Amino acid sequence: MLKLETKNNFRGWGAQGRKAGEYFYSRNMKECQNGISAHWKLSIKNDKDDSELGSMQNIRWFSQGQHDEDDHVWGMDYYGNMYSSESGLYDWKLMYKTAVGSFEPHYNGLITDQKKRLLYMQSRYIGLYDTNALTNYDTGTISVTNGSNTITGSGTTWVAGHTGKRIKIEGSDKVFTFTYVSATSGTLDTTVDISTASGLDYIIWVDCDDQKWDLGANYNYQKPSCLYEDWIVIGFKNKIALINSTDDSLNTSAFDLPDAFEINGVSQGRNGVLIGATFNNRGVAILWDTFSDRAIAPWLWFNEPIRAVIEAGDGNWIVITTKRPYYCTGYSSKRILIDMADDKFHLYSIFYSIDPQGAVVQGGKLIFGGGQGTRNRSIHGIYILDLETGLLEVVDVSNSCQLGVDFSSIFLNAENQRIFLGFGSSTPLQGAICTLGEYTADNPAIYVDIFGQGSSNKIAEGIKLSLGINSKNYSRPNEMDFTVRVKIASMNKQLHGYGQKTGAGTDKDRIPVDGFGLSTYQNAEIGDEVTILEGVNAGEIRHITQIDDINTANEVWHLDRVLPYVIEAGANLLIQPFKDCGAFEFTGLTAGIPIEGLYFNCEGKAVGQKFLVKIVLEDMDVPIDIQEIALIYNDLSLI
Amino acid sequence: MDEKTYKEKEAKGEVEITEQEKVAPDDVSDREKKALEGEISIEELEPLYHLLRRLKKTVNTVPTNTPHSLLEQLVFYESGTTYRLYVYFDDTWRFCSLT
Numbered sequence: 001m002l003k004l005e006t007k008n009n010f011r012g013w014g015a016q017g018r019k020a021g022e023y024f025y026s027r028n029m030k031e032c033q034n035g036i037s038a039h040w041k042l043s044i045k046n047d048k049d050d051s052e053l054g055s056m057q058n059i060r061w062f063s064q065g066q067h068d069e070d071d072h073v074w075g076m077d078y079y080g081n082m083y084s085s086e087s088g089l090y091d092w093k094l095m096y097k098t099a100v101g102s103f104e105p106h107y108n109g110l111i112t113d114q115k116k117r118l119l120y121m122q123s124r125y126i127g128l129y130d131t132n133a134l135t136n137y138d139t140g141t142i143s144v145t146n147g148s149n150t151i152t153g154s155g156t157t158w159v160a161g162h163t164g165k166r167i168k169i170e171g172s173d174k175v176f177t178f179t180y181v182s183a184t185s186g187t188l189d190t191t192v193d194i195s196t197a198s199g200l201d202y203i204i205w206v207d208c209d210d211q212k213w214d215l216g217a218n219y220n221y222q223k224p225s226c227l228y229e230d231w232i233v234i235g236f237k238n239k240i241a242l243i244n245s246t247d248d249s250l251n252t253s254a255f256d257l258p259d260a261f262e263i264n265g266v267s268q269g270r271n272g273v274l275i276g277a278t279f280n281n282r283g284v285a286i287l288w289d290t291f292s293d294r295a296i297a298p299w300l301w302f303n304e305p306i307r308a309v310i311e312a313g314d315g316n317w318i319v320i321t322t323k324r325p326y327y328c329t330g331y332s333s334k335r336i337l338i339d340m341a342d343d344k345f346h347l348y349s350i351f352y353s354i355d356p357q358g359a360v361v362q363g364g365k366l367i368f369g370g371g372q373g374t375r376n377r378s379i380h381g382i383y384i385l386d387l388e389t390g391l392l393e394v395v396d397v398s399n400s401c402q403l404g405v406d407f408s409s410i411f412l413n414a415e416n417q418r419i420f421l422g423f424g425s426s427t428p429l430q431g432a433i434c435t436l437g438e439y440t441a442d443n444p445a446i447y448v449d450i451f452g453q454g455s456s457n458k459i460a461e462g463i464k465l466s467l468g469i470n471s472k473n474y475s476r477p478n479e480m481d482f483t484v485r486v487k488i489a490s491m492n493k494q495l496h497g498y499g500q501k502t503g504a505g506t507d508k509d510r511i512p513v514d515g516f517g518l519s520t521y522q523n524a525e526i527g528d529e530v531t532i533l534e535g536v537n538a539g540e541i542r543h544i545t546q547i548d549d550i551n552t553a554n555e556v557w558h559l560d561r562v563l564p565y566v567i568e569a570g571a572n573l574l575i576q577p578f579k580d581c582g583a584f585e586f587t588g589l590t591a592g593i594p595i596e597g598l599y600f601n602c603e604g605k606a607v608g609q610k611f612l613v614k615i616v617l618e619d620m621d622v623p624i625d626i627q628e629i630a631l632i633y634n635d636l637s638l639i
Numbered sequence: 640m641d642e643k644t645y646k647e648k649e650a651k652g653e654v655e656i657t658e659q660e661k662v663a664p665d666d667v668s669d670r671e672k673k674a675l676e677g678e679i680s681i682e683e684l685e686p687l688y689h690l691l692r693r694l695k696k697t698v699n700t701v702p703t704n705t706p707h708s709l710l711e712q713l714v715f716y717e718s719g720t721t722y723r724l725y726v727y728f729d730d731t732w733r734f735c736s737l738t
Contacts, residue, residue, distance in 0.1 A: 002648055005657040271686050289711075291704040294696065297689055316682060331685045453657055461640035599642040632645060632654070 001635050005451050008628040010036035012391025015341040023449040025377055028395055028441035037470040038445030039438050039623040044398040046092040047432035055173055056431050059422025062411030065112035067131045071415045076110045088413050088420050092433055096208055097175035109223035113232050114245040121223035128212035135206045143198035149191045153184040162204050170201040213250045224266040224356040228273050231290050235263035264356050265309025271330040274317045276309035283321050287330035297331045307354040313361045322352045342377040350378050357409040369407025375498040375574050380405040396443040398434055400539025401425040403572050427534045443539045445617040452610040456637030460488050460606040464630040465598040470623035480589040482620040486600040487578035490608030497575040501567050509562045515555025529578040535571040537563045543580045578614050579605040702732050
């Protein structure tokens, strides 16, 4: 008996398959009014290839404040480089670089205080960038001599108060510490690394004081912070420091925990300040009012280390452990999820490596950069968790890498409601500042779900698709381009496997692998799907058309389409049993998407009881909606 | 099966349409529902509940903070053999000695 089974409700993907609208998996796709749309994208704003950002590391902290009376988003990287951009949307520029030394910046934090000044945490000192002062000094020009640490000013009136301040010189990536000699003469802490020259622009950051506050010793830990009434609350190791924003006084032990505790979260809410700490690999959430000697509510213990404490958006908090998020009032907590998709009961989860500012709540969604080094649905990406349904969507980073991605900070700029984040990838080596939004997906947008009701044997025959264009989109090209590919797999085969490209081979249409060694996927079949997980071809999806020297160390997979670049040796690959059912490639489409839908013949591609149907949308210039998917199969129990 | 064959079978009524799992209409969460109806949520009452079921701690430093609630307006002070009840009103802390 021929059956037609449809899906048209797409609320998100999860672990259980029991929730209304739950499907199996997607990437770069967002629930929409008419189905699901290729409408998530992480847009790169600036990366290390841009001028002034060459030394940028992964941004660990963001903050929002004013500078020159304009709203700016600020970011601080691992090495204490501070960058800023007006509204976060214009070019990001290096604004300051802290000195490395006794106040090592590696374990840091960043916050804008009640006076709109920027506080930057270093190992020992808390620095202050008074962005209201506008007294940074750049009058005149300077002359430098290569290899010398003496500089000469022309038209300058340097003063003794400039001593100890940081100075940046045109043409040099380095930032120096200045010592005043005279109005036109000064010395630097190290020699100049650029060619001898005169007439160079420069800036002395007078408004920055790296040692405004002293914590008393180096504390090589992250320093989460928040504002609470007129206090700046800063967590460092096992202590909480308070800075009074009225008189700038500092109390370094306003709240102390025993030595073995490490604070990873400090966040304000309606019941006080919630402190997240870890002791002996167990997390504890502690509610405090900034003046009591002790907690104001019984401690809340968790059986996992705490990674972050963030505002939930309703006055309460989300406490994120290495395993899962909890909704917390300071007095009680409850789990938000039972299990994340493909997380194993006995292992950590996609939340494992979240940093103190590594998640944010926006519109009822918990957004975070997460994932593990696995090759299943727990792979790296920007995760969007619906706090009401517990269902997920996930977005690729801008270079499509799904392995070797390092996330640190994610930040909601309240001024324009944009979400900013930094990420770094190892292959290719990239550090970037990005913004997440509803834009047409650049990377392949993928949807996967399970079809095949009942336990009878079935033969897949065809797949029907109804597509549309996202109704939010108002950028209307004269001609539309996009490609839709459809694949099918029987669930009687292992869904996820992995391989690595070996050193041999430079062909763009072949991948040499070790088909014998244990490090690769065993028993790849002709027709299987290969996804490149990292490197210059990250995100590219192909199918195997031929296998040479199968099950040997010299196995070679021939691909159905040429890759854009030669794949790097060691690049990780995801291997899945999806069989190609064809594609529709639309170019110059003016009459809209065909209303009769698209039909894909999958005869001979899959036999089984349950099937996975995968849809891949590529090369779009408008966000394409999937409105309905139907699998036609022959139910053998009813013949 | 090619599209033409499928359409022929569909036209002859040889394709059975399988009912999709029924999907419940979007639920408004309990929390949202209470907010919409103007009800006070349990989370808002929780601090009061916790404060009332515990003893109030004594402190050994004179209070200087500005209290936010009735319970914070009362402070039990103990330093050596000095016992005081501090009360905050008219923008300052006042105390009386206790035995």
